Each structure stands twice: as structure tokens, then as C-alpha cells.
Amino acid sequence: xxxxxxxxxxxxxxxxxxxxxxxxxxxxxxxxxxxxxxxxxxxxxxxxxxxxxxxxxxxxxxxxxxxxxxxxxxxxxxxxxxxxxxxxxxxxxxxxxxxxxxxxxxxxxxxxxxxxxxxxxxxxxxxxxxxxxxxxxxxxxxxxxxxxxxxxxxxxxxxxxxxxxxxxxxxxxxxxxxxxxxxxxxxxxxxxxxxxxxxxxxxxxxxxxxxxxxxxxxxxxxxxxxxxxxxxxxxxxxxxxxxxxxxxxxxxxxxxxxxxxxxx
Amino acid sequence: xxxxxxxxxxxxxxxxxxxxxxxxxxxxxxxxxxxxxxxxxxxxxxxxxxxxxxxxxxxxxxxxxxxxxxxxxxxxxxxxxxxxxxxxxxxxxxxxxxxxxxxxxxxxxxxxxxxxxxxxxxxxxxxxxxxxxxxxxxxxxxxxxxxxxxxxxxxxxxxxxxxxxxxxxxxxxxxxxxxxxxxxxxxxxxxxxxxxxxxxxxxxxxxxxxxxxxxxxxxxxxxxxxxxxxxxxxxxxxxxxxxxxxxxxxxxxxxxxxxxxxxxxxxxxxxxxxxxxxxxxxxxxxxxxxxxxxxxxxxxxxxxxxxxxxxxxxxxxxxxxxxxxxxxxxxxxxxxxxxxxxxxxxxxxxxxxxxxxxxxxxxxxxxxxxxxxxxxxxxxxxxxxxxxxxxxxxxxxxxxx
Numbered sequence: 221x222x223x224x225x226x227x228x229x230x231x232x233x234x235x236x237x238x239x240x241x242x243x244x245x246x247x248x249x250x251x252x253x254x255x256x257x258x259x260x261x262x263x264x265x266x267x268x269x270x271x272x273x274x275x276x277x278x279x280x281x282x283x284x285x286x287x288x289x290x291x292x293x294x295x296x297x298x299x300x301x302x303x304x305x306x307x308x309x310x311x312x313x314x315x316x317x318x319x320x321x322x323x324x325x326x327x328x329x330x331x332x333x334x335x336x337x338x339x340x341x342x343x344x345x346x347x348x349x350x351x352x353x354x355x356x357x358x359x360x361x362x363x364x365x366x367x368x369x370x371x372x373x374x375x376x377x378x379x380x381x382x383x384x385x386x387x388x389x390x391x392x393x394x395x396x397x398x399x400x401x402x403x404x405x406x407x408x409x410x411x412x413x414x415x416x417x418x419x420x421x422x423x424x425x426x427x428x429x430x431x432x433x434x435x436x437x438x439x440x441x442x443x444x445x446x447x448x449x450x451x452x453x454x455x456x457x458x459x460x461x462x463x464x465x466x467x468x469x470x471x472x473x474x475x476x477x478x479x480x481x482x483x484x
Numbered sequence: 485x486x487x488x489x490x491x492x493x494x495x496x497x498x499x500x501x502x503x504x505x506x507x508x509x510x511x512x513x514x515x516x517x518x519x520x521x522x523x524x525x526x527x528x529x530x531x532x533x534x535x536x537x538x539x540x541x542x543x544x545x546x547x548x549x550x551x552x553x554x555x556x557x558x559x560x561x562x563x564x565x566x567x568x569x570x571x572x573x574x575x576x577x578x579x580x581x582x583x584x585x586x587x588x589x590x591x592x593x594x595x596x597x598x599x600x601x602x603x604x605x606x607x608x609x610x611x612x613x614x615x616x617x618x619x620x621x622x623x624x625x626x627x628x629x630x631x632x633x634x635x636x637x638x639x640x641x642x643x644x645x646x647x648x649x650x651x652x653x654x655x656x657x658x659x660x661x662x663x664x665x666x667x668x669x670x671x672x673x674x675x676x677x678x679x680x681x682x683x684x685x686x687x688x689x690x691x692x693x694x695x696x697x698x699x700x701x702x703x704x705x706x707x708x709x710x711x712x713x714x715x716x717x718x719x720x721x722x723x724x725x726x727x728x729x730x731x732x733x734x735x736x737x738x739x740x741x742x743x744x745x746x747x748x749x750x751x752x753x754x755x756x757x758x759x760x761x762x763x764x765x766x767x768x769x770x771x772x773x774x775x776x777x778x779x780x781x782x783x784x785x786x787x788x789x790x791x792x793x794x795x796x797x798x799x800x801x802x803x804x805x806x807x808x809x810x811x812x813x814x815x816x817x818x819x820x821x822x823x824x825x826x827x828x829x830x831x832x833x834x835x836x837x838x839x840x841x842x843x844x845x846x847x848x849x850x851x852x853x854x855x856x857x858x859x860x861x862x863x864x865x866x867x868x869x870x871x872x873x874x875x876x877x878x879x880x881x882x883x884x885x
Contacts, residue, residue, distance in 0.1 A: 231694075233833065256814075256815055257815070282524070283522075283524030283525070284524070285524075305524075307487060307488070307523045307524075310488060310523045310524065310526055310527070310528060311488065311526070311527050311528035313670070314661075314671065314673075315664065315665060315668075315670070315671070318665060319665075341694075341695065341814060342693065342694055343673075343693055344673065344674060344692070344693060344695070345673035345674070346657045346658075346661070346673060347657070347661040347664070347671060347673055349661075350629070350657075350658055350661035350662050350665075351661055351662075351664075351665045353662065354633075354661075354662045354665040354666055355665060358745075359629070359630055359744070359745040359746035360629050360630075360658070360662075360746070361629075361746060362629070362654070362657070362658040363654050363658070365808070376749070379654070380654070380808075380809060381654050381655075381751075382653060382654060382760045382762045382763070382809075383566075383753055383754060383760045384751060384752050384753035384754040385751070385752050385754070386748050386750070386751050386752075387748070387749040387750050387751075387752070388746055388747065388748050388749065389746065389747060389749050390745060390746035390747075391745050391746075394745075394746065399808070400808060400811075400815045400816070401808035401809075437488065437528075438488055438528045438544070441670075442668065442669060442670030442671075442704050442706065442707035443670035443671070443672060443702050443703070443704050444529075444670075444702065444703055444704070444705060445527060445529050445700050445701070445702050446529075446688070446701050446702065446703050447700065447701040448506050448698055448699065448700045448701075449698075449699050449701075450697075450698065450699070451692065451696065451697075451698075451699050451841075454840060454845075454858075454859045456858060457845070457847075457857070457859075457860040457861045457862055457863055458861070458862055458863070459857070459862075459863045459864075459865070460862055460863065460864050461865075464866060464867070464870045464871045464874050465874070467864050467866065467871070468871060468874045468875050468878055469878065471846065471862060471864065471875065472875070472878055472879060472882055474862055475823065475844070475846070475862075476882060476883075478822060478823055478843075478844055479766060479790050479791075479823065479879075479883070480883075481822070482765035482766050482791075482821075482822040482823060
């Protein structure tokens with residue numbers, strides 16, 4: 221079985237600020253990590269591999285520095301890493317990103333399960349996983365919280381919904397996006413760290429993927445960011461002071477109307 | 485391939501572009517040198533081009549639209565139904581969609597997929613739909629990613645909507661991501677603001693990114709439909725007017741489009757939940773300060789009395805005090821209820837990312853320096869084990885329960 225995990229390198233914190241003088245994102249000194257949701261996807265692929273045998277390939281589109289994210293995945297136990305890095309990919313939105321990743325997965329070939337985190341912590345769109353599925357004309361199971369069974373032809377997985385979960389059966393190959401509940405990612409082993417150091421990361425450019433330039437980067441991205449800004453800061457609130465017997469009636473007086481209003 | 489953006493010899497090294505770049509992609513090693521654009525960070529947003537007074541930055545122009553944008557008409561809303569019940573997010577979309585349709589001078593249409601749902605079309609019309617596209621087939625009884633997407637792709641190709649809105653629910657996000665790719669549309673996730681640009685008539689889609697620390701406005705200048713998922717509880721529900729008239733269009737769909745490789749074996753409703761927190765107008769949320777899983781009972785009691793859903797911080801979920809579906813925050817759910825009551829939650833940035841757009845935030849915590857107080861509308865420093873039961877008891881009296 222061949223497992224392909226798509227990962228993204230993101231800033232370690234979402235606590236980014238806009239410099240009010242220059243109106244630019246202040247990202248200096250913020251470390252880059254693997255998107256937290258992708259860690260669960262890597263872990264799940266490793267667990268599936270332990271069950272069925274096979275290989276785990278990690279795939280990322282990003283700047284040359286994203287090499288570090290792929291090596292970290294290898295240190296956890298992934299077999300190999302592929303980086304998609306090309307100036308032609310600059311300006312990609314989720315349409316172009318899912319196209320580019322899908323072209324790479326096609327080139328990898330022979331895949332059975334493609335795993336992604338449910339969304340990235342910087343963009344929060346949750347659109348790339350399903351996008352890959354459509355570009356490859358594959359079924360998908362999104363928001364997976366548990367894989368109930370897998371064999372060479374079929375997977376049964378639980379999808380987390382707002383009010384419960386669905387049990388979904390899909391033939392392979394198939395695209396999964398996973399939520400945090402699915403597992404607890406392992407820490408890299410010493411052996412893994414050594415392997416990651418020695419690993420040769422394959423880099424593919426647009427030409428290697430036979431991408432149609434109409435569909436990559438800026439040209440392939442229907443959406444355009446026209447403005448970024450800081451949301452208005454919440455005003456520091458009112459502190460209610462006193463013994464519980466004093467503050468509770470105060471709070472109730474403040475909330476009563478809102479609660480009655482919310483009930484309607 | 486040549487670079488899509490370049491700084492040419494007209495550059496006077498003023499550094500204006502370095503400051504203008506929202507993504508920190510332009511650096512200038514020292515004064516009197518030409519700045520360098522890091523194309524891996526650059527999103528080709530054009531902010532630097534606008535900032536340069538010397539026309540020294542050249543950016544590749546995106547090809548103009550290859551399709552006739554004017555042939556795309558009307559504002560569509562995907563009507564999400566579970567077991568034949570139209571979900572409230574749909575009414576919020578109709579409320580917002582009405583405004584957009586009016587400013588574009590177009591019709592507001594709802595798209596309803598399901599089995600035996602025809603009588604539900606009246607509800608959609610009463611909430612403002614001028615037209616309902618109905619696909620009523622046994623195969624569409626439950627949501628299935630592939631068949632639902634296939635039907636929508638077919639309808640979009642056939643009727644060419646200008647704007648297509650969908651709720652940012654599990655179903656919505658899984659569904660329209662497929663549709664947008666297939667019809668070559670731009671799709672913006674999780675919008676909290678929508679407006680029509682009066683000059684270009686493009687849809688301006690505003691959404692939070694970086695866990696709500698940054699807002700971005702996005703448009704789709706050269707493709708149609710302009711697709712967006714919209715966050716629950718942000719837009720106001722359309723009011724009901726039973727006297728409204730509207731048209732129902734029964735759509736025929738090729739059988740092959742209703743097939744799905746993946747299919748649902750069963751649905752297991754969560755027993756724990758008193759209320760879906762994504763839907764709740766009030767949420768009472770507990771964190772590490774509750775100390776034991778048993779103490780969540782105190783929280784549930786208050787929630788019952790005031791009609792709230794129960795949320796939790798990551799710490800409480802990771803300690804297995806409450807299932808993951810209740811987790812609010814960056815790796816859990818993003819909620820924006822009218823009232824969010826945080827009990828024993830310190831307010832790490834990851835938690836704030838999931839709840840800071842709530843209308844009213846109440847924080848109860850024993851640590852006066854807890855960051856949660858910085859976003860709280862009302863804060864109480866004190867022992868939650870004293871305050872919580874008292875609050876429940878007095879609310880019960882006040883609300884007459």
C-alpha cells in the first residue's frame with residue numbers, strides 16, 4: 221500500500237500582528253512548523269503502514285525551507301519526502317495548490333490513500349484536501365476521526381459531524397482529511413532523526429510535473445487578496461468586584477436580557 | 485520561466501516597497517541597493533507596485549477573463565438539510581444573499597437537494613428566495629460528497645450563477661471545495677463579511693486568517709461563479725414572510741451523476757451533546773480550572789438552565805473530561821455565539837482564536853492575570869466552585885425555571 225501525506229509548513233504561532241506603521245505582517249523570528257493537523261495525518265499514515273505494510277511518502281509545496289518539514293516527517297518514520305518548489309507556483313490559492321499537489325501525486329503514481337490535515341492553521345480553508353480529490357477524480361472522506369478498517373480495496377472511516385459522526389465506506393484510492401481526535405502523533409526516534417538527516421529530498425518543479433501553466437501560481441488562482449487588516453481589538457471589559465454573593469447578581473443583571481433574547 | 489514580478493533599473497532604492505509588502509517578502513540588504521523580492525513569500529498582491537512612485541516594479545498581469553462574466557446571473561444559496569430539516573445557516577445565507585442580490589439587481593435562488601423535500605421549498609421562498617432549484621431524488625436522501633457535488637456542478641454549468649454561497653459547515657466545506665475546482669471558480673472559505681464592490685460589481689469576501697488575528701478581503705475578478713462559504717452565526721437570519729411568492733424549478737439530473745463511490749453506512753448521533761456548539765446562541769465552556777471531569781456537571785447544570793451548549797478548552801479535552809467535538813479553539817471548533825461564558829479557562833491564544841468573535845464574553849477565573857480577561861466583556865476573579873452554583877441557582881430563579 222502506498223500512502224501519500226500532503227503537508228504544509230506554517231508559522232508556529234497564529235499570533236501574528238500587523239505593524240500599524242507599515243501595514244505589514246510581523247513574522248520575524250517566528251519559527252516554522254508542520255501544520256498541526258498535518259501531524260495527525262502523518263501519524264495516521266504511519267499507523268496504517270504498520271498495519272498493511274507499504275510506504276509513506278510526504279509531499280509539500282512551498283519554499284526551499286519547507287525541506288525541514290519533510291525531514292521532520294521522515295524523522296517520525298515516513299519513507300521519503302518530495303518538495304514542490306518553483307517560482308511558477310508563487311501566488312497559488314487553494315485551486316492552484318490542489319492542482320499542483322494532484323499533479324505531483326499523479327507522478328508518484330500507484331497511490332492507495334492520500335492523507336491531509338483537515339485544514340492549515342494559517343489559512344484555515346479546508347479546501348485543498350477535497351480539491352486534490354476532485355483533480356484526481358477520487359472519492360473523499362473529510363474530517364476523519366477514526367479509521368475503522370482498511371484492506372487493499374476498501375476503507376471504512378468515521379467522519380466527525382457537528383452533531384455526531386458518520387461511518388463512510390470508500391473504495392481505494394481515496395483522499396482523507398483528518399481531525400485531531402484521530403490519534404496522538406509520535407515523537408521522532410533517534411534512529412528517525414538520523415534517517416532524516418541522511419534522507420535525500422526530491423525536488424520537483426513545474427516542468428517535472430507537466431503542469432499546465434494556465435493552472436499554476438497566480439494564473440491558476442481565481443481568487444485574489446485585495447486587502448489585509450487587523451480586526452478591531454476587543455475593548456478591555458468590565459471587572460465585576462466583590463464577594464460571590466455580590467458579583468453573581470451583578471452578572472445576572474448584565475446578562476439577563478441577552479439570554480432572554482438569545483433564547484428566541 | 486521568467487519571474488512574475490521584477491524590480492527594474494528605475495529603482496531609486498527608497499525602500500517604499502519593503503514597507504508596503506504585507507507579507508514581508510521584500511528585503512533590502514542595505515541602503516542604496518535594489519530590494520530583493522522573495523517569490524516564495526510573495527503572493528503577487530500588487531501592494532508594492534502601487535507603493536512605488538517610480539514605476540520600477542513590473543508585475544505580470546493576470547490574463548483577462550476568458551469567459552463572458554456578464555452571462556452569469558443570480559445569487560445562489562445552498563440549502564443545507566439534515567433529515568429533511570433545513571438548517572438555520574441556510575436562513576442566514578438567504579438573509580445575506582437577499583442584500584447581495586438586491587445590490588446586483590439579480591434574483592436570489594436557493595438550491596435544495598434531498599429526498600421528499602419538495603414541501604420545504606415554501607420555507608425557502610418565505611425566507612426570501614425568488615426561485616428554488618429542486619433536485620428531489622431518493623439517492624440524495626443523505627449528504628454524499630460525490631453525488632451532491634456532481635449535481636451542483638451540473639446545475640452551475642447549466643444555469644451559471646454569479647454568486648454561490650454555502651454554509652461553512654462540515655458538509656458545506658467538503659462539498660463546495662469539490663464544486664469550485666470542477667467549475668473553475670474562486671472559493672473563499674469561512675467568510676464573515678460579504679459586500680458588492682460598487683465599481684466592479686465583484687463580491688468582496690472578508691474572512692479571518694491566522695486564527696482570527698488577521699482579516700483578509702478577497703475577490704474573484706475573472707472567474708464565475710464567485711463562491712464562498714460563510715461562517716455560522718455571523719449573518720442575520722432572513723425573516724419569514726409567508727405571503728412571499730417564488731418559483732420552484734424541478735431539475736432533471738442524469739442518473740450517472742447520482743452515483744457515489746464512497747457511501748455512508750450509518751450516522752451515529754452524539755449522545756453527550758445537549759446542543760451542537762456551532763449552532764448554540766449561548767455557550768458555557770470549561771477548562772483546566774474545573775479540576776475533574778465530574779465538575780463538568782456544574783457546567784452542564786448552568787447550561788441547562790440558560791439553554792446553552794457546553795464547550796471546553798483543549799486542556800479539558802486532552803484530559804478526556806469531555807469529547808473532542810466540544811473543543812473550542814484552533815485545533816477544535818470556531819464559534820461565535822451571542823454569549824460565551826468561559827469558566828476556569830486561562831485564555832491561551834489558541835483558545836481565543838476559536839471564540840473571540842463572540843458578542844459577549846464572560847470570564848470566571850481565579851487568576852486575575854489570566855489572558856481571558858483581556859477579551860472578556862465581563863470578568864469575575866474568584867473561585868468558580870463558589871460562583872458557578874450560585875449563578876445556576878439565581879438564574880433558575882430569574883428565568884423562572
